[in-house]
Amino acid sequence: MSDEGTNQQQQAVEEMELEEVGEAELGDSSDEVVIAVAPAFGDQGKKQTMLGIPHAAILREIFAGIEEEELKPRLIRVWRSADLAFIGLDAAKLSGSGIAISIQSRGTTLIHQRDLLPLTPLELFPQAPNLDLSAYRHIGKNAAQYAKGDSPSPVPQTNDPMSRPMWQAIAAVFHIREAEFVKQEKPVELKVNFEK
Amino acid sequence: MTQEDESPERPAIHVSLAPEVDEHFFEWISFGAEEEGIPCRLEDADESGGEADDVAALAYATAKNSRFGVGVSVTSGKVAVHERHMPAAQPVIVTEVEEDYARQVCRMAGSNAARLVIGTPLRLDDKL
Amino acid sequence: MSIIAGVDIGNSTTEVAIARIEDGGSPEFLSSGSTMTTGIKGTAENISGIVQVLKESMEAASINMEDLELVLLNEATPVIGDVAMETVTETVVTESSMVGHNPGSPGGEGIGVGQTTHIRDLEDSDSDDSLPDEPIIVIVPQDYDFEVAADIITRALEAGVEVKAGIVQGDDGVLIANRLPEALPFVDEVAHIEKVPLDMLAAVEVAPQGRAVQQLSNPYGIATLFSLSSEETGHVIPIAKALIGLRSAVVIRTPESDVESKQIPAGSITFMGENQNLDIELEAGADAIMDTLAKVEPLSDVQGESGTNVGGMIERVRQTMADVTEKSLEDVKIRDVLAVDCQVPQQVEGGIADEFSTETATGLAVMVDTDRLLMERVAESLSEKIDTPVELGGAEANTAILGALTTPGIDVPVAIIDGGAGSVDAAQFQKGKPVEHVHLAGAGNMVTLLIQNELGLERFEVAEQIKINPLAKVESLFHIRHEDNSVQFFDDPLDSGLFGRVVLVKDDEFIPIESDHTLDRIRTVRQEAKRRVLLRNSIRALERISPSNNIRFLNFVAIVGRFGLDFELPQMLTNELISFDIVAGVANVREGLGPTNAVATGLIINYCQQQDEAA
Known part of the structure; x- marks a missing residue:
């Protein structure tokens, strides 16, 4: 989006290792935000969004946004769906604070809360091509503020009418790929190691 | 009114009773919560999945099932109010139930469970 | 070369500075100390505290008590407040004529007007003759269980009795209201229900959640409900005033009712x-x-x-x-x-x-x-106790200025503001002129008194704690929201007695405030009290000592002593004084002691300067 975003991208981590550490359980600390990744995110697929931002960099920024607000991020993978809303709601129900962020491989993101309906999340970022790393940082920060009981202003979004025709086909390919990894299994807890 | 809607998804304080405990206890707990404007729902004992003879474990399991994250359990002689973020073995409040005061004690537990949901100070003295 | 000590006995703390002085040289400070003042300032009880802190400070400087050659004692601020x-x-209610309060959970909502009637008069609903045939307000004492009460009222309603509202003794308002076939307002937790007169016209109002009563807090509203004349309406103003802001209320019209605000x-x-x-x-x-x-x-x-x-x-x-x-x-x-x-x-x-x-x-x-006598007596007994000469070392205002001048970045002309429980003290110093100083009535204790009274607190001590500690609200068993709106989480659950309460944050401890006031209310009262007493008096004091009574002629203002240690007062003062183009801030005595120890330090500097002049 901006030059600043591109610069950040170059400095950011590009690689990470995701390790499954058992079934994801209901969190009992009220100061955590759960981040749920879709089935093909990270090591399973291309490792970057359709805009070419490394998945590792996105996770790192979301983690940073949460940590800056002095809350704890917890990473899980939801297997049973490729749908952002259902991944988000599943994760929110496991979150100690009731707040979760879900991300698909193509980069689309939302912030969800335990008691909401699946398709009415707190904040939805439907156009992945318009999200840069600073936006992901801001999403992490906002999610943490919701978890504290604050009401942050929503992360500003640019709505580019051209992005839909430009990216629609690619987005569809990403989604089909995401769906191929879906399996009827319970969410798993992930441990992440970022590599420089 | 005591809420008749038994959908498990409906936000409510969940209450579970050990098998030997009379169902009246649920009613008394729900009166306490009702005065504060919060509904209660009685869980089947096997639904909670807690140990039926351990009042804390039972209340904890019950709280985890509640959309409010608040549960109350009664076993013979004890009533516990629990909250899902608490350590399992450490309920928010545990009270001994003496025969003659069972009604007041249960109503107080219901009232305090509701106060945990609303966020107002608990009544930890004996006044009701 | 000799070792001397400056000792400042304050109302709450006793501070000490230890220094080594060479002939004709400036003092080399070796250590500092402070402890709680023992007893009332200026009495012999102070000695034990002084001796203790002197020993500690000498030990910190690795010097034997025997090597201490002179102790300089402050001359106390010559005022006491x-x-x-x-x-x-x-407001006096001569006949029982109103109930207005904020029970946690009144039942139903709306307004009902009718004759006050005891619930026992509704029990006998089989014989229709005995039932009241006019609109009634039902009175329910605690010995009626809510289910029994609801049952009686329901049957009365079915028998055609016009029950319009209820007054309940126990915390049962919602429970009863929920069990009736129609929605009626119920005021509950009315402790002295036996004082409610029967067979009188009464009005009950319960406002929706988050709202306050509208009709009964409005004199014309009461007039409308009771068909009052214009003269009678004049008499209900105190009632309406007392009911403002409450969620539920009852007004009862008694013939001799005479409420007055006198x-x-x-x-x-x-x-x-x-x-x-x-x-x-x-x-x-x-x-x-x-x-x-x-x-x-x-x-x-x-x-x-x-x-x-x-x-x-x-x-x-x-x-x-x-x-x-x-x-x-x-x-x-x-x-x-x-x-x-x-x-x-x-x-x-x-x-x-x-x-x-x-x-x-x-x-x-x-x-x-007050007069010097008190401190002279303390000096004498201290001297006997430690077997060392003790002198009174100069007026407090002068020594405090000398101490404050060790703050980095400060210069003359300088003014200092200090204050304690009883007075706000200020002093001003320009080169070549004597120190000007002033003491004004109204300081810490006045702030505490305002807080205590405006919040209706029983104990002075609670108000004192509110004055000196920031607030927080315990929002869950695991987190609190500080008064600046920041959130703090805890790994271990907080005490359940703190849940939902407004607390004082004192170091790592949380002290619940036993009152129904919101955090915002307490904070406003606290800050307003400081503004009206401390800020106003500080400005008044600075005006008095400024050249031509104009604050703008001052260049530097340093806040020392207890005022400097308050968690918000220095910022309030700095903010206020910025508009006068003055550098105002908390002193940092000897580049590290902050606002403390100014007088103890100044005593030693003063002594050295006098030695120089004598030489």
């Missing part, structure tokens, strides 16, 4: 100046009192009209001061007065459910002179 408060208005004869104050005497009524309010005071200054004494509230107030203060200073009553002269208006909740006389009404009160802080 006291405070008093008296309400000017009062003025207590508060009396007048006489300011005796060196040039003229002026009287002012206490009821005229704080501003008028302060204006009158300004006209008679310089003040030589103050008298209150005998046989009135204010007369009693002034004499009480004079008596306390006489006891502390061991002077005779007529020798105690009041040197300054600060009057502050405040709104205090007062229990309504004759109320039924412990109602409160907000009344106007005036607080007075006064200050009297």
Whole structure:
């Protein structure tokens, strides 16, 4: 989006290792935000969004946004769906604070809360091509503020009418790929190691 | 009114009773919560999945099932109010139930469970 | 070369500085210490605290007590203050005629008007003749279980009785209201329900959640419900006033009902100046009192009209001061007065459910002179105790300035502000001129008194804690929200007794405040009290000592002592003084001690300067 975003991208981590550490359980600390990744995110697929931002960099920024607000991020993978809303709601129900962020491989993101309906999340970022790393940082920060009981202003979004025709086909390919990894299994807890 | 809607998804304080405990206890707990404007729902004992003879474990399991994250359990002689973020073995409040005061004690537990949901100070003295 | 100590006995802390001085050289500071002052400042009880902190500080400097050659003691601030408060208005309900309060959970909502009727009169609903045939308000004492009560009322409604509302003794309002076939308002938790007169016309109002009663807090609303004449409407104003802001209320019309808001004869104050005497009524309010005071200054004494509230107030203060200073009553002269208006909740006389009404009160802080004698006695006994010479080392104002001047970035001309429980003290120093200083009545204790009264707290100590600690709200068992809106989480659950409460954050401890006030209310009262007493007096004091009474002529203002340690006052002062183009901030004595130890440090510097001059 901006030059600043591109610069950040170059400095950011590009690689990470995701390790499954058992079934994801209901969190009992009220100061955590759960981040749920879709089935093909990270090591399973291309490792970057359709805009070419490394998945590792996105996770790192979301983690940073949460940590800056002095809350704890917890990473899980939801297997049973490729749908952002259902991944988000599943994760929110496991979150100690009731707040979760879900991300698909193509980069689309939302912030969800335990008691909401699946398709009415707190904040939805439907156009992945318009999200840069600073936006992901801001999403992490906002999610943490919701978890504290604050009401942050929503992360500003640019709505580019051209992005839909430009990216629609690619987005569809990403989604089909995401769906191929879906399996009827319970969410798993992930441990992440970022590599420089 | 005591809420008749038994959908498990409906936000409510969940209450579970050990098998030997009379169902009246649920009613008394729900009166306490009702005065504060919060509904209660009685869980089947096997639904909670807690140990039926351990009042804390039972209340904890019950709280985890509640959309409010608040549960109350009664076993013979004890009533516990629990909250899902608490350590399992450490309920928010545990009270001994003496025969003659069972009604007041249960109503107080219901009232305090509701106060945990609303966020107002608990009544930890004996006044009701 | 010798080792000397500066000792500053304050109202709350005793501070010490230890230094080595060479002949003709500047002092080399070796250590500092502080402890709680033992006993009342200026009494022999201070000695044990002084000895203890002296020993600790000498130990910290690795020097034997025997090597201490001289102890310099501060000359105490030559004033001492006291405070008093008296309400000017009062609401008296001569016949029981209202119930207004905020139970946690009243039942139903709306307004009902009818005759007050005991629930037992509805029980016998089989024989229709005995049932009331007019609209009624049902009275339910605690010995009726809510299910029984709801059942009786339901059957009465079905039998055609026009039940319009209810007054309940227990915490059962919602439970009863929920079990009736129609929605009716119920006021509950009315402790003295037996005082509610029966067979009287009454109105019950319960507002929706988050709202306050509309009809019963409006004199015309009451007039409408009871068909009052214009003259009668005039009489219900105090009732309406007392019900403002409540979620539920009852007004009962009793024939002889006579509620009045009356003025207590508060009396007048006489300011005796060196040039003229002026009287002012206490009821005229704080501003008028302060204006009158300004006209008679310089003040030589103050008298209150005998046989009135204010007369009693002034004499009480004079008596306390006489006891502390061991002077005779007529020798105690009041040197300054600060009057502050405040709104205090007062229990309504004759109320039924412990109602409160907000009344106007005036607080007075006064200050009297003390003399040197007290500290000289302390110096003598200390000298005997530690077998070392002890001297009084210069006026507190001068030494505090010398201490404050060790702050990096400061320079003359400089003014300092200090304050304690009883007075706000300021001093100003320009090169080649003597130090100007002033003491004004009204400081820490006045702030505490305002907080205590405006929040209706029983204990002075609780108000004192509110004054010196920031607030937080316990929002869950695992997190609190501080008064600046930041959130703090905990790994271990907080005490369940703290849940939902407003607490004071004292170090790592949380102290619950036993009151129903919101955090915002407590914070506003606290900050307003500081603003009206400390900030106002600081400005007043700086004006007095500034060249031509104009604050703008000052360049540097340093806050020292207890004022500098307050968690918000320095920022309030800095903010206020910025508009005068002054560098104002908390002193940092000897580049690291902050606002403390200014006098102890100054005592030593003062001593060295005198040695130089003598040489």
